[in-house]
Amino acid sequence: MRHPGGHLLLLLLSLLISLAPVAAAETASKAGAAVEVLIVPSERGGAYEETIDILLTELGGLQPSPSIEVRQWDEAVPAATTRVIVTIGAKAAAEVGTGAEASVVVNTLLPSHSFAQIHSGRSADEMKRITAVFLDQPVRRQIALLREALPDWTNLALISGPTTRELSMAIETEARQSGLSVRRSDINSDRELFRALQQTLESPALLIAVPDRDLYNSRTIQNILLTSYRRNSPLVGFSAAYVRAGALLAVYSHPAQVAAQAAEAVAAVLHGNAMPPPRYPVAFEVDINQTVARSLGIRLNSARVIEARLRLLEGGGERD
Numbered sequence: 001m002r003h004p005g006g007h008l009l010l011l012l013l014s015l016l017i018s019l020a021p022v023a024a025a026e027t028a029s030k031a032g033a034a035v036e037v038l039i040v041p042s043e044r045g046g047a048y049e050e051t052i053d054i055l056l057t058e059l060g061g062l063q064p065s066p067s068i069e070v071r072q073w074d075e076a077v078p079a080a081t082t083r084v085i086v087t088i089g090a091k092a093a094a095e096v097g098t099g100a101e102a103s104v105v106v107n108t109l110l111p112s113h114s115f116a117q118i119h120s121g122r123s124a125d126e127m128k129r130i131t132a133v134f135l136d137q138p139v140r141r142q143i144a145l146l147r148e149a150l151p152d153w154t155n156l157a158l159i160s161g162p163t164t165r166e167l168s169m170a171i172e173t174e175a176r177q178s179g180l181s182v183r184r185s186d187i188n189s190d191r192e193l194f195r196a197l198q199q200t201l202e203s204p205a206l207l208i209a210v211p212d213r214d215l216y217n218s219r220t221i222q223n224i225l226l227t228s229y230r231r232n233s234p235l236v237g238f239s240a241a242y243v244r245a246g247a248l249l250a251v252y253s254h255p256a257q258v259a260a261q262a263a264e265a266v267a268a269v270l271h272g273n274a275m276p277p278p279r280y281p282v283a284f285e286v287d288i289n290q291t292v293a294r295s296l297g298i299r300l301n302s303a304r305v306i307e308a309r310l311r312l313l314e315g316g317g318e319r320d
Helices: 006-031 046-060 090-096 112-118 139-149 162-177 190-200 221-230 240-245 255-270 290-295 303-314
Strands: 037-041 068-070 084-088 104-108 130-133 155-160 181-186 206-208 235-237 249-252 285-288
Touching: 037 046, 037 090, 046 068, 046 084, 046 255, 084 090, 084 255, 090 112, 104 255, 112 162, 130 255, 139 162, 139 235, 139 249, 139 285, 139 303, 155 162, 155 190, 162 181, 181 190, 190 221, 221 235, 221 240, 235 240, 240 249, 240 285, 249 303, 285 303
Parallel strands: 037 068, 037 084, 084 104, 104 130, 155 181, 155 206, 206 235, 235 249
Antiparallel strands: 249 285
């Protein structure tokens, strides 16, 4: 007669045997002995965790599945087997650098101007091992958004600081090539912001926010919105949060969309293909604050209609 607990014992033994490879892999990963992909976030929580989750999901579905480890930027030490480092945010990109052993570094969730600034002193050989999926949008897409959504508005206003001056100039160049007029003010700190707003918004214009944390941040955003609103000059943001705060509209990419594109770059390297060059996000969304639009007497198509038109202009792909 079989012992009453025999069946349960067999089930437990089977479970332990099935989990043994997983436990061994986790032990190897923690020891840094077989880590192929090292993910390094700048911070914990929020968009960083969302990006990590998508990367783990996408990379975990590869065949063969790579060994992956997540470490904070101040603890990130590549193993001899590390083939790719994925950094999330500008802090991690700056601190991790190219990695001592990694063949490729993929920077994600950082604006293009931050990428250029972080790597400005690197050699050409180093840059051959570094790529990125930027967080901000290509300039052509930003101007196309305005032409599609607000064709009657022909005046733009731009305010930039030292780190976003080149980006602001690129937006101005693209805007003028599209037949728009631009008033631009270059300042050195947020202490000059109110004066710059008065100058650039002396007559109604679309105020284009650039991803400059020194100028556009939680301390300044309410004053910027109030000033632009009083001067009948809608703010065009660069994230969904800005639209919720009171910007008229924005084109942006979710962290999940950036992460999915970064996972494609990692997969290309792991499969022995060429490393893709630094790129802007292919996937994007448009958001509109219809309450702000009504209060300013502006009629807009739906966000989905504008998105569809932008994708049609881009031929389903990326324009930079």
